[in-house]
Amino acid sequence: MIPATPTLLYIDDDAGLARLVERGLTRAGFKVVHAAGGEQGLARLAQGGIDAIALDQYMPGLDGLETLERILAIPGAPPVVFVTASQDSAIAVTALKAGAADYLVKDVQGEFIPLLQVAVNGALRQAAMQRARDEAEAEVHASRDRYAALAAEREVLLREVNHRVGNSLQIIASLLHLQANSATQDDVKAALTNAMGRVAAVAQVHRRLYTSHDLKSVLLNQYLEALLEDLRRSAEGNKMSRLTLKAEPIEIDPDRAVAIGIIVNELVMNAVKYAYPDGAGPIHVELASDGDDIVLAIADDGVGLNVKTDPRSTGMGQRIVSAMASKLEADVERDPAHSGTRIMLRFSRVNKLVAPKSASAAAS
Numbered sequence: 001m002i003p004a005t006p007t008l009l010y011i012d013d014d015a016g017l018a019r020l021v022e023r024g025l026t027r028a029g030f031k032v033v034h035a036a037g038g039e040q041g042l043a044r045l046a047q048g049g050i051d052a053i054a055l056d057q058y059m060p061g062l063d064g065l066e067t068l069e070r071i072l073a074i075p076g077a078p079p080v081v082f083v084t085a086s087q088d089s090a091i092a093v094t095a096l097k098a099g100a101a102d103y104l105v106k107d108v109q110g111e112f113i114p115l116l117q118v119a120v121n122g123a124l125r126q127a128a129m130q131r132a133r134d135e136a137e138a139e140v141h142a143s144r145d146r147y148a149a150l151a152a153e154r155e156v157l158l159r160e161v162n163h164r165v166g167n168s169l170q171i172i173a174s175l176l177h178l179q180a181n182s183a184t185q186d187d188v189k190a191a192l193t194n195a196m197g198r199v200a201a202v203a204q205v206h207r208r209l210y211t212s213h214d215l216k217s218v219l220l221n222q223y224l225e226a227l228l229e230d231l232r233r234s235a236e237g238n239k240m241s242r243l244t245l246k247a248e249p250i251e252i253d254p255d256r257a258v259a260i261g262i263i264v265n266e267l268v269m270n271a272v273k274y275a276y277p278d279g280a281g282p283i284h285v286e287l288a289s290d291g292d293d294i295v296l297a298i299a300d301d302g303v304g305l306n307v308k309t310d311p312r313s314t315g316m317g318q319r320i321v322s323a324m325a326s327k328l329e330a331d332v333e334r335d336p337a338h339s340g341t342r343i344m345l346r347f348s349r350v351n352k353l354v355a356p357k358s359a360s361a362a363a364s
Contacts, residue, residue: 002124007031007049011041011067012056020110028117038062042070050078052120057084057091065094072099079123083116101126166206173199197269200230201261205254218257220287221247227261228285231268242280243268247287250294252349259324260296266317267298267343275302275341294349299342
């Protein structure tokens with residue numbers, strides 16, 4: 001912002017011309033302060049209160065270019081208009097390159113004073129715009145710094161939340177495991193074991209998130225490997241020893257990862273219970289990308305469709321798989337060519353966009 005009455009420091013060893021400048025610019029709304037040389041001008045500038053400077057070139061002691069260099073070395077120095085009687089264009093070029101806001105040639109009669117007024121006003125406007133730009137840039141940088149600090153703090157908090165949720169769910173899974181081991185009824189033991197696997201599937205997602213550099217996605221191959229390792233350790237001993245995984249490193253959002261983990265848990269546990277009535281057998285989990293889709297398959301080489309419905313089955317696992325598949329918008333089908341049982345799910349890598357309502361529907 002330009003002051004209502006700007007103060008001009010006029011540095012020139014010509015006292016008579018300085019009086020002409022003072023009278024002329026005072027009438028134009030300026031306050032003019034005179035300094036008879038470079039050293040005196042620098043001393044007055046150090047006292048403060050100067051909005052613009054008009055600087056002569058040829059003076060005893062420090063000349064104009066030397067004084068200009070000293071002025072511009074001061075942080076926040078006011079704009080300088082170079083004023084000299086010399087017609088040497090090299091001085092003008094040097095002054096402008098050094099940082100002078102403008103340059104004009106003076107005459108001893110003072111006819112240059114209106115031009116000086118225009119040049120000083122222009123220099124003040126330019127300086128005001130530069131200050132505004134600098135302040136805006138400083139505010140932008142400060143805003144970016146604040147945003148970066150908030151983002152970093154948010155990431156730390158999210159990581160801590162995932163850590164605590166993961167730990168809490170793991171404790172619940174461990175308690176269910178202990179309760180299952182102490183249960184005397186087979187159906188109760190099976191129900192608790194199933195519940196433990198479902199809780200562990202969710203816990204593994206949170207564990208993946210707080211140990212990952214990216215809190216917005218889960219790497220499915222690592223997640224499924226950890227999930228299947230939990231199943232190997234927790235359920236039915238040696239019947240899990242032939243559980244294998246073949247998965248591509250596909251990233252997906254945490255909500256969909258939870259649904260995938262629960263589906264894998266249910267189908268694997270179903271194969272463990274019913275695929276091999278006479279003992280253990282292989283169970284394979286496969287995950288691969290196919291264009292924009294992901295294909296998940298859980299297969300065994302067991303009795304397949306030839307087995308009758310087990311009377312112990314409550315159908316809960318099938319309902320959970322259907323619910324999670326619906327959340328994924330997945331197509332679920334059984335591979336009829338597989339000798340045992342092979343369940344395949346195909347779903348989009350990302351959530352499908354909900355179709356926008358029509359104008360008539362929106363208006364109703």
